[in-house]
Amino acid sequence: MAGIGGEDLAVVVEGVVKIYESRGERIVALREVSLSVARGEVLAIMGPSGSGKTTLLNIIAGVDRPNAGRVIVDGFEVSSAGGEELRRFRLERVGYVFQQHNLIPTLTALENILLPMALAGKANRLRGQELLRRVGLGGKERRYPEELSGGEQQRLAVAVALANDPPIIVADEPTGELDIATGERIVRILLEEAHSRGKTVVLTTHDPRVARMADRVAVIEDGRLRGVYSPSRIAGATGFGEVEAEKAVEAVMRRILDDAERRLREAEDRFRRGEVGIDALVETYTRVKALREAVREELSRLGITG
Ligand SMILES: Nc1ncnc2c1ncn2[C@@H]1O[C@H](COP(=O)(O)OP(=O)(O)OP(=O)(O)O)[C@@H](O)[C@H]1O
Known part of the structure; x- marks a missing residue:
């Protein structure tokens, strides 16, 4: 195993603490969370509502900043970065599939994909069309988001996240309100990106059926990482013994x-x-x-x- 930010580790989270201050109240969302994700791996973060899943994902994606601890993603120290450097990291090195899929309603499916490419200075229609085919939306490039089903919108959101070919994909409850068959299709697309294209995927879920499809599952409760296990077996879990797991x-x-x-x-x-x-x-x-x-x-x- 390489050291922090080593070649084989795409994501390294070390001792991350996140505290929100809201109306004079302090909410500790993450309590010294440490974990790592290897290149080409799919990690599911599973936990109940309010356990800190979205907060952790936002910190990995450089959308939010920790109060303490270090985060290194694709060799880049996100936790201490800022300005133009951080903007480019978010645009080119991380694809974010948001819970509310963040599609622009006045742009067509293809235009939604071309937008992040244009922001990075490399709009490419052919690649946009290829991405639409990859997520099973070939032929729907001129549809507006509201003309797509919930599952299709979510697949489009995945294609948008892949627009600039980022090595890391983070997905917040990508199967959220979808039925399990539709949700499984989304997860399969993400698995394919990891296992066939070497991307690293970190997704959050509260659904054990989704977690089971990942390579490893990180269990989080009240801002604490309880441990990480392989979905096929509890034995061999790290961070806790078998009984604790x-x-x-x-x-x-x-x-x-x-x-x-x-x-x-x-x-x-x-x-x-x-x-x-x-x-x-x-x-x-x-x-x-x-x-x-x-x-x-x-x-x-x-x-x-x-
Ligand atoms: N901007 C914020 N200001 C204040 N508190 C916040 C903020 N964002 C999140 N929190 C709090 O931090 C804790 C963790 O929230 P987070 O959204 O990370 O949980 P989650 O596991 O993703 O939940 P869910 O499954 O419901 O989306 C919660 O107690 C939440 O209320």
Whole structure:
């Protein structure tokens, strides 16, 4: 294993602390988080709502700055960079797939891809078209985002993130509100980028079905990295022993379920108040039920019972 920022490590996070100050309140979002991601690897960061996943991703992508600790991405020290150097890093070396996919509604699919290329001074229509084909949107280059389905919009957001051929791709809940089949398609595109094109992918998810597709899973809870494990087995997990790994994964998954049940109760209340229709309620029921089953299946697959 190489040292910090070594050739084989695409992302190195060391002792990162992030504190938000909001209306006189201090919120500790990350508590000395350290992890690394190898080139060509897909790392899923899994944790309940508010555990610090987006904060960690933003810090890796140079969108946000840590209060303490170091972050080195593709050999570049992001945590201490600023100005033009940081702007170019964000434009050319990291592709960010945002939770709300950040597409520009007044630009066509192809134009959305050409924009970051133009900002980097290398707009290339042919490459734009090739990227659209790669994400399964060949022939839809003239569509506006609102003329695409949710899954297609998300795939377009991936193509936009790939526009400048960045070595690192970060994706915040890329499968968020999508059904599992559509979500799986997005993850497969990201896996292909990593495993066939040597890109490094860091994504966040609260869904064990998505985490299971990654090469490794980092488990985060209340701003603390509980450990990193291989999705096929808990044994060999780093950062904690086997028993602790089981406990951490189980605790995080139970909290993810609690979040889902809470969303369901909120949907029921809103339905009672007449704010949402029966379709929205049924959809939430279906999602929570599927997530509950996925969590149970994942726990039993990992040999965690009870
Ligand atoms: N700009 C901000 N100002 C103040 N607090 C913030 C800010 N951004 C995030 N936080 C807080 O930091 C903590 C971590 O938030 P973060 O968005 O990283 O969590 P998350 O795991 O991505 O959650 P989710 O799954 O709901 O997106 C939360 O307590 C959140 O309320």
